[in-house]
Amino acid sequence: xxxxxxxxxxxxxxxxxxxxxxxxxxxxxxxxxxxxxxxxxxxxxxxxxxxxxxxxxxxxxxxxxxxxxxxxxxxxxxxxxxxxxxxxxxxxxxxxxxxxxxxxxxxxxxxxxxxxxxxxxxxxxxxxxxxxxxxxxxxxxxxxxxxxxxxxxxxxxxxxxxxxxxxxxxxxxxxxxxxxxxxxxxxxxxxxxxxxxxxxxxxxxxxxxxxxxxxxxxxxxxxxxxxxxxxxxxxxxxxxxxxxxxxxxxxxxxxxxxxxxxxxxxxxxxxxxxxxxxxxxxxxxxxxxxxxxxxxxxxxxxxxxxxxxxxxxxxxxxxxxxxxxxxxxxxxxxxxxxxxxxxxxxxxxxxxxxxxxxxxxxxxxxxxxxxxxxxxxxxxxxxxxxxxxxxxxxxxxxxxxxxxxxxxxxxxxxxxxxxxxxxxxxxxxxxxxxxxxxxxxxxxxxxxxxxxxxxxxxxxxxxxxxxxxxxxxxxxxxxxxxxxxxxxxxxxxxxxxxxxxxxxxxxxxxxx
Amino acid sequence: xxxxxxxxxxxxxxxxxxxxxxxxxxxxxxxxxxxxxxxxxxxxxxxxxxxxxxxxxxxxxxxxxxxxxxxxxxxxxxxxxxxxxxxxxxxxxxxxxxxxxxxxxxxxxxxxxxxxxxxxxxxxxxxxxxxxxxxxxxxxxxxxxxxxxxxxxxxxxxxxxxxxxxxxxxxxxxxxxxxxxxxxxxxxxxxxxxxxxxxxxxxxxxxxxxxxxxxxxxxxxxxxxxxxxxxxxxxxxxxxxxxxxxxxxxxxxxxxxxxxxxxxxxxxxxxxxxxxxxxxxxxxxxxxxxxxxxxxxxxxxxxxxxxxxxxxxxxxxxxxxxxxxxxxxxxxxxxxxxxxxxxxxxxxxxxxxxxxxxxxxxxxxxxxxx
Numbered sequence: 001x002x003x004x005x006x007x008x009x010x011x012x013x014x015x016x017x018x019x020x021x022x023x024x025x026x027x028x029x030x031x032x033x034x035x036x037x038x039x040x041x042x043x044x045x046x047x048x049x050x051x052x053x054x055x056x057x058x059x060x061x062x063x064x065x066x067x068x069x070x071x072x073x074x075x076x077x078x079x080x081x082x083x084x085x086x087x088x089x090x091x092x093x094x095x096x097x098x099x100x101x102x103x104x105x106x107x108x109x110x111x112x113x114x115x116x117x118x119x120x121x122x123x124x125x126x127x128x129x130x131x132x133x134x135x136x137x138x139x140x141x142x143x144x145x146x147x148x149x150x151x152x153x154x155x156x157x158x159x160x161x162x163x164x165x166x167x168x169x170x171x172x173x174x175x176x177x178x179x180x181x182x183x184x185x186x187x188x189x190x191x192x193x194x195x196x197x198x199x200x201x202x203x204x205x206x207x208x209x210x211x212x213x214x215x216x217x218x219x220x221x222x223x224x225x226x227x228x229x230x231x232x233x234x235x236x237x238x239x240x241x242x243x244x245x246x247x248x249x250x251x252x253x254x255x256x257x258x259x260x261x262x263x264x265x266x267x268x269x270x271x272x273x274x275x276x277x278x279x280x281x282x283x284x285x286x287x288x289x290x291x292x293x294x295x296x297x298x299x300x301x302x303x304x305x306x307x308x309x310x311x312x313x314x315x316x317x318x319x320x321x322x323x324x325x326x327x328x329x330x331x332x333x334x335x336x337x338x339x340x341x342x343x344x345x346x347x348x349x350x351x352x353x354x355x356x357x358x359x360x361x362x363x364x365x366x367x368x369x370x371x372x373x374x375x376x377x378x379x380x381x382x383x384x385x386x387x388x389x390x391x392x393x394x395x396x397x398x399x400x401x402x403x404x405x406x407x408x409x410x411x412x413x414x415x416x417x418x419x420x421x422x423x424x425x426x427x428x429x430x431x432x433x434x435x436x437x438x439x440x441x442x443x444x445x446x447x448x449x450x451x452x453x454x455x456x457x458x459x460x461x462x463x464x465x466x467x468x469x470x471x472x473x474x475x476x477x478x479x480x481x482x483x484x485x486x487x488x489x490x491x492x493x494x495x496x497x498x499x500x501x502x503x504x505x506x507x508x509x510x511x512x
Numbered sequence: 513x514x515x516x517x518x519x520x521x522x523x524x525x526x527x528x529x530x531x532x533x534x535x536x537x538x539x540x541x542x543x544x545x546x547x548x549x550x551x552x553x554x555x556x557x558x559x560x561x562x563x564x565x566x567x568x569x570x571x572x573x574x575x576x577x578x579x580x581x582x583x584x585x586x587x588x589x590x591x592x593x594x595x596x597x598x599x600x601x602x603x604x605x606x607x608x609x610x611x612x613x614x615x616x617x618x619x620x621x622x623x624x625x626x627x628x629x630x631x632x633x634x635x636x637x638x639x640x641x642x643x644x645x646x647x648x649x650x651x652x653x654x655x656x657x658x659x660x661x662x663x664x665x666x667x668x669x670x671x672x673x674x675x676x677x678x679x680x681x682x683x684x685x686x687x688x689x690x691x692x693x694x695x696x697x698x699x700x701x702x703x704x705x706x707x708x709x710x711x712x713x714x715x716x717x718x719x720x721x722x723x724x725x726x727x728x729x730x731x732x733x734x735x736x737x738x739x740x741x742x743x744x745x746x747x748x749x750x751x752x753x754x755x756x757x758x759x760x761x762x763x764x765x766x767x768x769x770x771x772x773x774x775x776x777x778x779x780x781x782x783x784x785x786x787x788x789x790x791x792x793x794x795x796x797x798x799x800x801x802x803x804x805x806x807x808x809x810x811x812x813x814x815x816x817x818x819x820x821x822x823x824x825x826x827x828x829x830x831x832x833x834x835x836x837x838x839x840x841x842x843x844x845x846x847x848x849x850x851x852x853x854x855x856x857x858x859x860x861x862x863x864x865x866x867x868x869x870x871x872x873x874x875x876x877x878x879x880x881x882x
Contacts, residue, residue: 314752335755352753357746366754370736378736
């Protein structure tokens with residue numbers, strides 16, 4: 001990557017030896033960070049490594065216990081984000097802070113409304129918004145309501161909001177965690193437009209690929225400690241991953257050759273509509289055999305969601321059939337599919353996968369609470385439930401230890417996913433449907449999830465993997481089925497797949 | 513975390529202390545009103561305390577509190593299962609009327625049969641009253657809070673209508689039903705009451721309340737039914753994904769909650785009221801149940817204590833005019849208490865706001881990253 005846009009002689013942000021303690025817990029332990037004008041600087045670290053703590057100090061939300069923060073060479077002490085904004089720092093949080101029924105313009109000017117006399121000068125506001133949007137290629141409709149626009153667009157509104165307030169330094173906190181691959185490409189383009197204009201960007205992430213694609217420099221934090229700052233061009237993803245987790249990470253999943261067994265899942269000529277009632281599955285057929293991982297590759301909105309909803313009983317299809325070992329599960333309630341061999345890792349683990357207020361032990365029996373050994377004659381048996389949880393926590397490395405009675409909502413995302421995996425794997429069903437099973441997880445957790453999925457396959461289970469991460473599909477699948485416009489348009493052996501060809505087919509190009 | 517705890521943290525984490533503080537503030541605000549009226553809070557509250565701390569007074573408190581406890585359990589149960597049974601008022605009314613009709617029309621059925629019959633009748637009708645609302649919600653997605661409020665009024669006018677029917681309406685001049693048969697009354701024998709020096713309406717309803725409290729606790733904590741209902745209440749999507757029939761759970765939850773509210777009505781009638789008046793406005797036992805459930809943190813044992821407290825306020829409040837203080841003072845106190853308890857939600861929200869931006873930045877000590 002060319003670095004001509006980076007003005008190495010002008011550091012805009014310097015954080016020197018930042019220490020932040022919460023009680024006796026040290027969240028940041030001597031961290032240094034220097035960001036120059038026109039630079040994209042990634043902060044890499046696992047979940048909970050202290051990235052957000054560091055950024056919250058830069059944005060005035062937290063005060064460092066010791067250490068200095070310099071903006072444009074001047075030491076400043078910030079008591080609130082207002083002072084950070086005045087210093088030209090803007091932050092786009094992971095969870096957007098937008099008023100849903102308001103228009104884009106209304107959201108952007110909120111708190112800094114321009115006035116004409118005593119009335120709101122909406123015209124000037126709108127003009128300013130359009131001007132900034134065009135300058136950086138944000139292509140935002142200033143009059144659209146937030147509730148009507150996509151997540152990717154909402155994020156751009158947040159970026160625009162920061163720019164509108166005069167930010168020269170943008171902090172983006174996990175900006176890609178809820179974006180589709182296409183939106184990610186567009187975001188990176190926007191980031192480059194911004195730096196070309198002299199803005200600086202701090203990117204908080206644990207996604208290595210995006211760092212390679214966008215960042216100039218990368219600072220790695222592990223367990224609150226400063227590890228290193230590297231020139232992104234000079235390292236590869238493996239180096240970054242090792243520095244982040246502190247050990248060698250293997251991206252290649254060890255997957256022995258094995259011949260698939262009999263058909264487990266058989267979907268024939270499936271038709272279904274989306275939430276608006278528009279037909280989105282248009283005669284989809286696919287098969288998954290025992291001991292085989294079938295990956296569904298496709299751009300979001302081509303029917304993946306509906307396919308999974310129909311297979312897991314959350315939605316009814318209009319016609320067609322789906323069978324597990326010859327038994328039809330088409331248009332049956334969720335527990336019917338479960339009884340006949342379907343387990344699943346749902347796309348939204350906090351909505352469908354877990355009852356966050358429930359303890360871990362109770363979450364682990366979500367499908368089995370009403371049968372032995374967890375209950376008898378409608379009375380729950382707490383001892384076996386607790387023992388089951390203890391065993392699962394040990395076997396599946398759910399952390400922290402002794403968390404049987406802890407609400408699932410207090411766990412980190414990776415450990416929440418482990419709870420679901422522990423539950424679904426122990427259900428020991430013939431088919432596992434896994435939807436974006438590693439979304440939002442860091443590399444250590446991803447490696448873990450992948451090993452379990454492949455382990456199931458090695459034990460002769462059938463796995464249907466739906467994922468927007470093409471890398472994940474390619475590294476795990478025995479067979480890749482490409483979904484486009486509600487049909488499987490190609491089915492190719494996983495080892496023959498290449499990214500370009502898949503990308504073309506996903507976009508509706510020629511069949512293989 | 514050894515970070516110094518703020519008052520906010522403390523209050524939002526210690527629900528019990530928060531509730532005690534709310535009650536204290538309720539009395540404080542009540543005292544301010546008394547002072548404005550030129551009355552002595554010391555005298556008024558002293559009277560309040562005196563009236564409930566002797567045997568007779570306390571037996572009145574127990575008698576008064578039974579319907580509040582059971583109505584409170586009804587609402588608390590609905591809270592636990594994710595529905596808000598604001599319709600307890602209507603279920604209470606139809607339950608009481610059902611018990612009255614049975615108790616009036618079948619005067620000669622022996623006591624050991626008639627009393628359970630009244631209980632069962634009131635519970636069945638109360639359950640149905642709740643289930644109709646649940647059915648509307650499931651079938652047509654009608655917001656249960658709206659339909660419950662409407663059903664409260666339907667119950668109210670239905671009760672007034674039935675109370676006016678020939679055969680039910682009092683033969684005398686009273687705008688009320690006849691008295692229920694002695695066989696349907698739970699009041700203890702007159703001699704015993706006299707000897708022991710108890711309240712004239714002393715009855716064994718409190719035993720029923722205790723049994724119901726234990727059953728509800730058992731169902732919520734120990735059974736698969738409780739697990740299902742709580743799961744649906746906490747996250748219906750995950751519950752459905754896990755194979756729980758969400759619609760059936762909502763129906764069951766409101767049926768049980770309705771049955772309890774109906775039973776509360778029967779207990780009030782058979783223990784104290786003996787007859788049902790034609791009212792010009794809602795009596796509010798069911799609404800009081802909401803207050804009691806809130807004060808009791810929806811915990812069955814907490815609700816029991818809160819119900820006794822509420823009963824004490826209502827009974828003690830009726831004696832306030834002896835010192836020249838208005839009985840309505842109790843409403844001021846209760847209103848203030850509920851207000852401050854409701855604020856706990858705001859405390860939690862404030863804490864959330866304070867923490868939210870740094871939520872991922874503050875792993876608990878000992879939390880190991882995934």
